[in-house]
Amino acid sequence: MILNHSSILRIPRECAIITTMKIRTLIAVAACKISRFALRKIGKGGTNAPGKVILKIYPQVLKVLARNVKTIVVTGTNGKTTTARMIEQSLQESGIRYFANKSGANMLSGIAAEFAMNSTLGGRCKYEYALIECDEAAFKTVSQYVSSQYIVVTNVFRDQLDRYGEITHTINSILIGIKNSPEAIVCINADCSLSVSMIDEITNEVIFYGVEEEIYKERVQEVSDAPYCIKCKTEYEYDYITYGHLGGFRCPNCGYHRPDTSVAVEKVLECTPDISVIQLRLKNNSYTAMINLPGGYNIYNAIAAAAAGVALGIADDVIVHALSSFEGGFGRMEKFTINGIDIRMILIKNPAGCNQVLNFLSNTEVPSLFVVALNDRYADGKDISWIWDVDFEKLTTIQDKLTEIWVTGIRADDMVLRFKYAGVPIEKLKVVKDYDILIQGMISQEAPVYMMPTYTAMLDIREKFSKNFGFKDFWE
Amino acid sequence: MNIKICHLYPDILNLYGDRGNIISMEKRLIWRGIEAEVSNISIGESFNYEDYDIFFIGGGQDFEQGVLLKDLQTGKAEQIKAAIEEEKTFLTICGGYQMLGNYYKTWDGQECEYIGALDFYTIGHKERMIGDYAFACDEADGGMIVVGFENHSGKTYLGQGLRPFGTVLSGNGNNGEDKTEGARYKNVFASYSHGALLPKNPRLCDHILKTALKRKYTDVSLEALEDTFEEDANSYMRERLLTNK
Numbered sequence: 191m192i193l194n195h196s197s198i199l200r201i202p203r204e205c206a207i208i209t210t211m212k213i214r215t216l217i218a219v220a221a222c223k224i225s226r227f228a229l230r231k232i233g234k235g236g237t238n239a240p241g242k243v244i245l246k247i248y249p250q251v252l253k254v255l256a257r258n259v260k261t262i263v264v265t266g267t268n269g270k271t272t273t274a275r276m277i278e279q280s281l282q283e284s285g286i287r288y289f290a291n292k293s294g295a296n297m298l299s300g301i302a303a304e305f306a307m308n309s310t311l312g313g314r315c316k317y318e319y320a321l322i323e324c325d326e327a328a329f330k331t332v333s334q335y336v337s338s339q340y341i342v343v344t345n346v347f348r349d350q351l352d353r354y355g356e357i358t359h360t361i362n363s364i365l366i367g368i369k370n371s372p373e374a375i376v377c378i379n380a381d382c383s384l385s386v387s388m389i390d391e392i393t394n395e396v397i398f399y400g401v402e403e404e405i406y407k408e409r410v411q412e413v414s415d416a417p418y419c420i421k422c423k424t425e426y427e428y429d430y431i432t433y434g435h436l437g438g439f440r441c442p443n444c445g446y447h448r449p450d451t452s453v454a455v456e457k458v459l460e461c462t463p464d465i466s467v468i469q470l471r472l473k474n475n476s477y478t479a480m481i482n483l484p485g486g487y488n489i490y491n492a493i494a495a496a497a498a499g500v501a502l503g504i505a506d507d508v509i510v511h512a513l514s515s516f517e518g519g520f521g522r523m524e525k526f527t528i529n530g531i532d533i534r535m536i537l538i539k540n541p542a543g544c545n546q547v548l549n550f551l552s553n554t555e556v557p558s559l560f561v562v563a564l565n566d567r568y569a570d571g572k573d574i575s576w577i578w579d580v581d582f583e584k585l586t587t588i589q590d591k592l593t594e595i596w597v598t599g600i601r602a603d604d605m606v607l608r609f610k611y612a613g614v615p616i617e618k619l620k621v622v623k624d625y626d627i628l629i630q631g632m633i634s635q636e637a638p639v640y641m642m643p644t645y646t647a648m649l650d651i652r653e654k655f656s657k658n659f660g661f662k663d664f665w666e
Numbered sequence: 667m668n669i670k671i672c673h674l675y676p677d678i679l680n681l682y683g684d685r686g687n688i689i690s691m692e693k694r695l696i697w698r699g700i701e702a703e704v705s706n707i708s709i710g711e712s713f714n715y716e717d718y719d720i721f722f723i724g725g726g727q728d729f730e731q732g733v734l735l736k737d738l739q740t741g742k743a744e745q746i747k748a749a750i751e752e753e754k755t756f757l758t759i760c761g762g763y764q765m766l767g768n769y770y771k772t773w774d775g776q777e778c779e780y781i782g783a784l785d786f787y788t789i790g791h792k793e794r795m796i797g798d799y800a801f802a803c804d805e806a807d808g809g810m811i812v813v814g815f816e817n818h819s820g821k822t823y824l825g826q827g828l829r830p831f832g833t834v835l836s837g838n839g840n841n842g843e844d845k846t847e848g849a850r851y852k853n854v855f856a857s858y859s860h861g862a863l864l865p866k867n868p869r870l871c872d873h874i875l876k877t878a879l880k881r882k883y884t885d886v887s888l889e890a891l892e893d894t895f896e897e898d899a900n901s902y903m904r905e906r907l908l909t910n911k
Contacts, residue, residue: 348681356727357727358727413676413677413680413685414677417677417678418678418733423732423733425709572796572797572798572815573682573796573815573817573860574815574861575682575683575684575686575815575860575861575862576682576683577683578683578684578685578686578689578862578865579680579683579685601902603866603895603898603899603902604865604866604899606895606899607865607866607895607896607899608686608865610895611686611689611690611693611865612689619895621895621898
């Protein structure tokens with residue numbers, strides 16, 4: 191088709207290809223902008239559909255759009271969104287011009303849409319930097335189009351095995367992504383034996399970050415996702431464990447061990463229900479840093495972001511200040527106050543993340559109402575078996591800290607069963623499938639609410655919040 | 667009365683919430699005033715099958731399989747075979763199920779010897795069989811409809827002397843071809859079903875517990891429990907899978 195047209199118009203072939211590329215980019219970007227606009231008009235997020243449209247029109251469009259942008263990719267199993275928000279704060283405070291895929295649409299289509307939305311119709315990006323949260327399984331594909339300058343790997347845990355297969359598949363996807371970006375500086379969690387195993391196969395400059403002592407005095411009982419050495423299958427020894435399989439690992443057989451770090455938490459100074467204070471080492475300098483989100487997993491997110499800051503050459507004081515001033519991602523400990531009731535929303539998606547939420551909840555002071563919303567759509571993970579690997583039994587030891595547990599979502603029946611078998615008294619359990627009744631119930635009682643939804647349940651409930659109580663829509 | 671449960675390789679075969687089966691068996695015994703004791707046996711730890719009434723083996727990742735096969739050869743395989751022949755009760759899921767068979771052949775032709783306690787084999791495929799599914803148990807096992815979640819790339823084919831655990835009503839089961847799901851032999855219940863399997867299939871859980879109790883105490887009856895949550899979870903998935911089919 192292309193050649194026919196050009197011969198008719200008598201335009202040299204090469205020139206025609208460039209022109210065609212430009213035209214297709216123009217059409218694709220315009221289609222994306224129009225469909226996003228239309229979807230938002232009718233109150234939808236429009237985070238993925240426009241991306242699908244442009245990739246249909248012009249599959250190579252993302253390559254064109256990402257060409258002259260410096261891209262920071264944040265990938266890994268847990269903590270991507272929060273880490274990206276922390277990095278974003280550093281970028282902002284440094285006066286760097288950037289855009290970010292803030293809505294959490296982190297698959298190929300969502301990322302393509304974000305690039306298009308932030309480009310001119312000619313396909314030129316309006317910003318110098320792109321901060322991209324990328325699904326770990328999608329990274330291998332995304333990296334074929336977007337070559338990044340900075341890659342942050344938060345950690346590797348088992349997650350949604352219905353989509354990703356085994357953990358080793360996740361590692362492979364990230365590895366392919368890094369290999370596709372040989373120029374990138376890569377920030378890797380030194381405490382994660384699964385992540386560190388990648389360094390043998392890459393030539394990139396690496397910045398290791400980690401925590402150098404235990405975080406929690408008391409931890410939930412959890413199974414390790416990596417008890418055996420990934421290289422020689424001998425059981426690891428640990429100097430200390432922060433949570434899950436993270437910590438000072440060492441293989442007694444082959445010697446594979448936690449590497450030295452250039453960004454580290456030297457000490458956890460204080461943990462409250464709202465913040466953590468840490469002694470943070472950036473290369474050779476130590477700082478006291480406040481992280482304005484609670485929980486051990488957010489300490490990891492903070493140092494992942496700090497490592498990215500070091501890679502980007504951002505000044506130390508900006509990095510430290512950003513950790514105390516950033517705004518949490520949507521659904522990540524996000525607070526809604528309705529009728530005087532504080533509702534905190536914490537996304538859950540896999541055993542490791544959920545166990546960390548329980549670690550955090552065990553340390554709250556005021557008795558609270560827990561609400562869990564379990565969906566099993568594609569984005570949530572169709573397999574909900576993982577709820578049986580979470581140490582919900584822990585809840586029976588903190589009964590004085592919970593007034594009741596309500597469950598909702600598509601798989602509410604399975605969720606309530608999990609709590610029953612964890613030993614929570616039946617009279618404390620309630621199944622409320624209708625979101626309107628649920629929300630009405632939450633704001634008609636007295637206790638603060640901790641709501642733990644899976645991804646699509648969070649979107650649905652958030653939509654109710656913004657429709658009925660005027661909160662920001664999730665893409666804002 | 668008491669029941670001793672042996673959880674084999676709980677730290678390795680722990681991938682898909684299969685521990686929920688242990689929780690379910692334990693609770694449903696305790697709620698009836700029957701003592702339950704769970705022992706974890708893993709790599710490098712030996713056991714005597716006579717000390718236990720129920721054995722449980724869950725599913726895991728391929729990565730750890732090498733560690734496992736080596737360990738089975740240190741005497742555990744013989745213990746498992748003897749326990750099965752002596753009519754001890756077994757519940758094995760996915761990887762734990764496959765392990766009892768003769769061999770596993772990967773899609774690129776590598777053959778992996780398994781313990782051969784039951785006559786069946788498994789062939790690996792590139793495409794995984796993943797999703798919610800349902801099957802009907804044999805009348806001999808109560809004929810209940812079981813719902814669960816399967817996630818396996820191996821296709822299992824049953825040999826002589828085995829009957830399937832059930833007939834597939836929706837989904838794949840053993841191989842997606844012959845409508846069979848799992849395997850039954852003496853007091854072995856082997857299935858591909860995660861979910862976890864037993865919590866939302868309480869009748870099946872009770873049937874397995876009764877099997878073990880009968881072998882130990884000959885005459886037993888289990889009192890009915892309040893199972894509203896359990897039945898709701900079962901019927902929700904049953905309806906989702908089986909209506910409008």
